Amino acid sequence: MKNYISLKLKRGHAEMDVDIKVLKENFRLRNIEVEAFDSLNEIKAYILNIIPSNSTIGIGHSLTLQKMNITHLLSERGNIVYDKELSKSREERQAVKKKALIADWYITGSNSISIDGRIVNIDHSGNRVAAITFGPDKVIIVVGKNKIVNTLEEAIKRVKNVACPLNARRTGLNPPCATLNRCVDCVSMDRVCNTLSIIEGQSETGRIKLLIANEDAGY
Template sequence: MKTDIEAVIHNLALRNINAYYFESLDEVEKEIHRIIPLKASVGIGNSQTLKKIDLSEKLRVRGNVVFDKTTAINKQEARELSKKAILADWYISGTNAISRDGHIVNIDHTGNRVAAMIYGPEKVIVVIGINKIADSLSAAIDRAKNTAAIQNAKRAGHTPPCIELKKCIDCRSKDRVCNHLVIIEGQVDKDRFKVFIVNERVGF
């Protein structure tokens, strides 16, 4: 596994993306607090990995302005928070998979998360557990479709066919959560995007 992580970090660097290895989520949290200024606004993507360390609340308590749609009390507020997150100074999210070659793969329901990753915030941090490293781009897409999307649909209370079938069938269900398949292959600005790889099996 260590060889895979080293390969991912190397291949992300070739794509103008800086990646770093951490032994634990506690270390990731400390680094996030270290590098994000107190005056910065922070958008948060819906991520089980970030929820595990209660990142939104901790950033808010220390003084950051935080835009996290999962804290909204209704759909309208969630939409407004999503829009504000795209315009935040920093954006922090999980991801569905990363290939050994450095492709960052995500499937989104509404697209707000991938939109912020691609464009808007000046700085982006993606936190990923070692369980999300895939051998190839096709394997990363497979993981996003047949692992992450199914678990996210179930978590959100949707009932697309994949939940019962335990595989993606490219359905047209109104409960489909995989509306946007996005592959990030690189960055123009190498200082914009950071990937934090943590030696834990976390998130979907």
């Protein structure tokens, strides 16, 4: 992969080049590993190679992971996979989310990452951000280039004003942002942004791997 990724910022329509070497170094200083790939297919092969077939795996809901079909591939080869999307009832869904919190590995996407070294997510129930923060021994976060912004402030803005409205509509919820396409800090029971998480560093070396694809993926 080249050292530069071309992407469109959500602020206007100007294109900018992201220096992956700079991004990697900023995350390295925060004890988070970054690998860049040409495609999600390459990331899929990488994940299947580094995760042992006898490991338990939790899945954080992600359109990116669904596109990769990673749950099926891991299950097919023998891994025990806890993916709430396979649940048949609300009770089973809750149980699966709790089991995912103590799996050996946790794989998820992210709402936004910043070149200065932050990972920003907003959750409806909080299970995904909880697992990223603590629980599983290893965490893999997969993002497309469209999730990259310059700063923490831009990352939070992107999450609230881009990802949240789209995810609300996708799940059939109707907070104000689903109509307005922007955050108004509502108190709606339908709000999808109940828990804001900012990963600014990692105390355990090698625990979090951030995998970036040179293609757009997810919201």
